[in-house]
Every structure is written in C-alpha cells, then in structure tokens.
Amino acid sequence: MSGKSEITVLLVDDEKLFVRAACKLLGRAGLSCIGCHLLEKARQLLNEMQPKVVLLDVRLPDGSGLELLEELSQTVDPPSVVVLTAFADIEDAVMAMKQGAADYLQKPCDMDHIIQIVKRLLKNDISGKQDISHNLSGRPDTQLVGETTEIEALRLQLENIGRLSQRSELPPPTVLLTGETGVGKGLAARHLHATSARHSAPFIQVDCATLPRELIESELFGHTKGAFTGAHRDKVGLIEQATGGTLFLDEIGELPLELQAKLLALLDRRHARRVGATEEYSVDAWFIAATHHNLNELSQEARFRQDLFYRLSPLTIHVPSLSERRDDIPLLARHYLKVLCKQYKLKTDYSTAAMQALMKHSWPGNIRELKGVVERALYACNGDPIDPVHLGLTSQQDLDTSQNVHDAGSLQQAEIEMVSRTLLETKGNVSEAARRLGMTRMMLRYRIRKFGLSEKSSA
Numbered sequence: 001m002s003g004k005s006e007i008t009v010l011l012v013d014d015e016k017l018f019v020r021a022a023c024k025l026l027g028r029a030g031l032s033c034i035g036c037h038l039l040e041k042a043r044q045l046l047n048e049m050q051p052k053v054v055l056l057d058v059r060l061p062d063g064s065g066l067e068l069l070e071e072l073s074q075t076v077d078p079p080s081v082v083v084l085t086a087f088a089d090i091e092d093a094v095m096a097m098k099q100g101a102a103d104y105l106q107k108p109c110d111m112d113h114i115i116q117i118v119k120r121l122l123k124n125d126i127s128g129k130q131d132i133s134h135n136l137s138g139r140p141d142t143q144l145v146g147e148t149t150e151i152e153a154l155r156l157q158l159e160n161i162g163r164l165s166q167r168s169e170l171p172p173p174t175v176l177l178t179g180e181t182g183v184g185k186g187l188a189a190r191h192l193h194a195t196s197a198r199h200s201a202p203f204i205q206v207d208c209a210t211l212p213r214e215l216i217e218s219e220l221f222g223h224t225k226g227a228f229t230g231a232h233r234d235k236v237g238l239i240e241q242a243t244g245g246t247l248f249l250d251e252i253g254e255l256p257l258e259l260q261a262k263l264l265a266l267l268d269r270r271h272a273r274r275v276g277a278t279e280e281y282s283v284d285a286w287f288i289a290a291t292h293h294n295l296n297e298l299s300q301e302a303r304f305r306q307d308l309f310y311r312l313s314p315l316t317i318h319v320p321s322l323s324e325r326r327d328d329i330p331l332l333a334r335h336y337l338k339v340l341c342k343q344y345k346l347k348t349d350y351s352t353a354a355m356q357a358l359m360k361h362s363w364p365g366n367i368r369e370l371k372g373v374v375e376r377a378l379y380a381c382n383g384d385p386i387d388p389v390h391l392g393l394t395s396q397q398d399l400d401t402s403q404n405v406h407d408a409g410s411l412q413q414a415e416i417e418m419v420s421r422t423l424l425e426t427k428g429n430v431s432e433a434a435r436r437l438g439m440t441r442m443m444l445r446y447r448i449r450k451f452g453l454s455e456k457s458s459a
Contacts, residue, residue: 007049009033009118012042012065013057013084022055022111029115031122039063046072051079053118058085058096066096073100073232080121084109100232106210107445113205120202120241144184144191145335146328150320157317158188162195165286172196174267176252176312177290179319182368185290186250188319193246198286201245204238209254216259218275227276239272242285252312253293253304260305267311322363322370332367333358336374337386346378350386357388416451419444423453 008031013019019035026033034049036042039062046054054072056065065083072078083096083104096104103117144155165172175192177185186205193203211219218227222237239247249255255263266272267287271280289312296313298304322329333350341347350358354377363369377390392415419437426432434444 007032007034007051009053009055010042010045010049010051011035011055013037014060025111026115031118039068042068053121054079054081056081056083058083069096069101082117144187145332146325147331148325148328150325151328154319158192159195162192166197171284171286173315174287174289174312176316177288177319178316179292180321180366181292182366183319183321184367185319189248189288189290192288198245202242203246204242205248205250206238207250209251213256221272221274223275224277237274239283239285240281244284246286246288249287249289251291252289253291253295253298257305260308264305264308264311322366329358330355332370333374336371340375340378346383348381348383348386353388354386354391357391357393361393419447419451420453
C-alpha cells in the first residue's frame with residue numbers, strides 16, 4: 001500500500017476550523033491524522049487509509065455519523081470509533097455505544113483529552129505494537145496555579161500523598177476530593193497522579209454524572225462479546241484500562257446505588273468481572289473520587305451508600321473555592337490568558353479596569369467560570385487590550401459602585417437573553433450569531449446546549 005495507508009486517525013466533523021486545528025494538534029502529538037466533513041468522503045478515506053481510530057461527529061451535512069458507525073460495526077476488523085456530538089444527546093450516545101463505539105465525547109472537546117483517548121485506544125489495539133506514554137507530570141493541566149496560603153496547603157497535601165505512594169508497590173489508599181463545582185477537583189486529581197509513582201501509567205477520568213445509566217456498568221467493568229445486544233466484541237472497561245495507573249471517579253455522588261455496591265466490593269476485594277464473564281480480573285488501580293455533594297448528608301437520606309461513604313472518607317481533601325483564595329485571581333486570569341493566547345497565536349493583556357472587575361466578581365462558578373470569561377474576553381477584544389466590557393460580567397454602572405454583590409442567576413439570565421435575542425435576529429443562523437457575539441460556532445453551540453435552548457431557535 002501507499003504511505004497514505006499509514007494514517008492512524010480519521011476525523012469526520014462538519015466544523016472545518018475544528019478539523020484543521022485538531023489534525024494539527026494530533027500531528028504534534030505524534031499521531032498521523034486526516035480529516036473530512038462528509039460521510040461520503042469518510043467512506044472513501046476509510047477504504048483507502050484503513051485508520052485505527054475514527055473520531056466521528058454525529059450530525060453531518062449528508063447524514064448521521066451513527067449510520068457510518070453501524071456500517072463499521074459489521075466489518076471484520078473495525079477501527080475504534082469515538083463519537084463526538086455538540087448536542088449532548090444521551091439517546092445518540094447510548095445508541096453509539098450499543099453499536100460498538102469505543103467512547104463518546106461532548107463538544108466542545110478538550111484536545112488533551114482527545115489525544116489521551118486516542119493513545120489509550122491505540123495501546124489497547126490487538127496489534128499490541130503501540131507503546132504510548134501517559135506521563136502527565138509535565139503537562140499544563142497538572143499545574144495548581146496560585147500563591148495563597150490555601151492553595152499552598154492543598155499543593156503540599158497532594159504532593160505528600162504522592163510521595164508517600166512511592167514507598168509501596170501496592171495501590172495508595174483511596175482519596176476523596178471535595179469542593180464546589182468548578183474549583184478544579186479534576187486538576188487536583190491529575191496533580192496527585194503526576195506526583196505519584198504511577199505518573200507514567202494511564203490516568204483515566206470517569207464523569208459519573210454523564211455516563212448513561214444503561215451503559216455505565218459496561219463502561220466501568222467492561223463486557224464480553226455477546227453479553228448484550230450490540231456487544232459485537234470484547235470491551236476492556238475503564239477500571240481495567242487504569243491498571244498500574246489512576247482511575248478518577250468525578251462526581252461519584254451521581255453513581256447509581258447498584259453500582260455503588262459493586263464499587264465498594266471492588267475497593268475491598270481488588271477484583272472485578274466484566275459483564276457477561278465468568279472469570280474475574282485483578283484490579284491494580286489507584287482510585288481517586290471527587291464530589292461537590294455532602295456525601296454524609298446523602299448517606300443519611302439513603303441517596304448514597306453509607307458503607308461506601310465510610311470507605312471513601314478517611315483520606316478527604318478539600319479543594320478551596322475561588323472566593324476562599326481571592327488573591328490568586330490575577331495570577332489565574334493571566335495564566336489562562338497566556339495559555340489561550342499561545343493556543344490562538346494572539347497577544348493581549350488586561351486593562352487596569354478589567355483586572356479590577358475580575359477582582360470584584362464573586363465567581364460562583366469558580367475557576368471553570370473564570371476560564372470561560374477569559375476565553376470570551378479574548379474573542380471579544382479582537383486583539384485590543386481587554387476591558388471590562390469584553391468580560392461580560394456586569395454593567396459599567398455596577399462596576400463603579402462600591403458594592404460587591406453579584407447575582408449568578410441574573411448574570412446567567414442576561415447571557416441567555418443575549419444568545420436568544422441574537423439567534424432570533426439571525427433567524428437561527430448559528431454561524432452569523434456566533435460572529436455577532438464574538439465567539440466560535442462551537443462556543444455558541446455549547447451555550448445553546450447549556451441553556452437548554454430549543455433546536456428550532458438554533459437551527
């Protein structure tokens with residue numbers, strides 16, 4: 001075959017800018033990738049290139065990606081398929097997994113996460129020829145940015161646990177990370193992994209709140225071929241994939257009660273069984289869990305198993321909210337601006353008034369909200385210095401007052417009204433609405449999904 005047959009990843013998506021950028025980043029990660037925007041072209045490339053991994057959008061101009069997924073599931077040696085969707089359609093996700101998809105991701109997708117998934121799939125390929133390093137210790141997403149006493153204490157706690165884990169070949173004790181939504185519990189988990197003896201092994205993240213209930217057991221524990229309708233081949237579960245590394249169970253409070261019992265047994269016995277299998281496999285993974293709920297209260301209400309709560313609680317670490325470390329706001333704002341400017345090859349900075357506005361805001365959404373505001377400002381400023389108006393936090397009149405009162409509900413409502421009004425003005429033209437709002441189509445689609453706007457208003 002020609003050199004083209006050595007393409008590793010095929011990306012099929014209607015967002016041309018996303019395809020171009022993703023192929024470039026995958027290439028930098030050592031993964032040969034080619035992209036296209038139509039199902040017809042994808043079928044041609046699949047036949048010519050025989051990629052090992054396909055990143056497949058659900059909604060394409062000439063049909064549904066699920067059609068192609070079904071076709072691939074009928075082939076003798078199908079590639080691993082990761083389904084991408086900007087619409088967070090759980091029914092589509094369930095259908096995709098039943099048709100043999102290896103994973104699914106909601107847009108907008110984090111490229112580091114995509115690269116990690118692709119490399120994991122290649123490592124688990126039956127050829128066994130891939131030797132992918134999962135060392136996260138040098139990556140930006142393991143950095144706990146901040147200089148306040150609160151973040152220094154957190155960093156010390158995490159690094160002490162990481163160093164302690166290096167003294168034993170056995171998995172470290174389970175860690176429970178608590179804190180408000182958006183404080184960076186996932187970042188803390190990655191920092192733990194990066195400072196441990198397991199830093200060169202896989203770090204597998206599981207979002208317990210978004211996994212479809214019909215598939216969560218199969219996703220975690222794996223399944224055998226024929227275990228249920230749509231199980232066309234054996235599937236290695238996320239627990240097994242984390243062998244030698246770390247399994248991060250984000251929002252563990254959302255895990256169904258029947259799965260909580262199985263997780264408790266797994267933590268106690270260190271053995272698990274794939275769905276449909278008769279034999280068990282040993283589990284050598286470090287379990288880190290996170291929640292924004294009070295698990296003790298949930299257990300009192302019979303919404304979380306009390307025995308599992310007791311099993312998780314001995315090593316609990318609180319991740320502080322942004323309001324608990326307000327002096328870190330300038331440092332964090334400049335950190336994320338620097339990262340985004342490098343990503344988009346731009347150069348700008350905050351005006352004094354913009355930084356004052358950032359310091360005055362109450363940040364109910366914590367670091368996740370801050371990152372979103374910085375990204376929005378970067379798009380809105382058009383290369384000029386970032387001013388308060390670009391942040392979209394509040395009106396200039398409010399900025400001039402001495403009160404530091406911010407209503408998260410009204411702030412979100414204002415954004416909903418702005419998006420809805422712009423979509424109405426553009427008669428549902430998402431591309432034009434995104435241009436007027438100073439954001440990408442992907443960013444706008446994310447807000448349409450986040451705010452639960454009807455597809456008619458965004459068609």
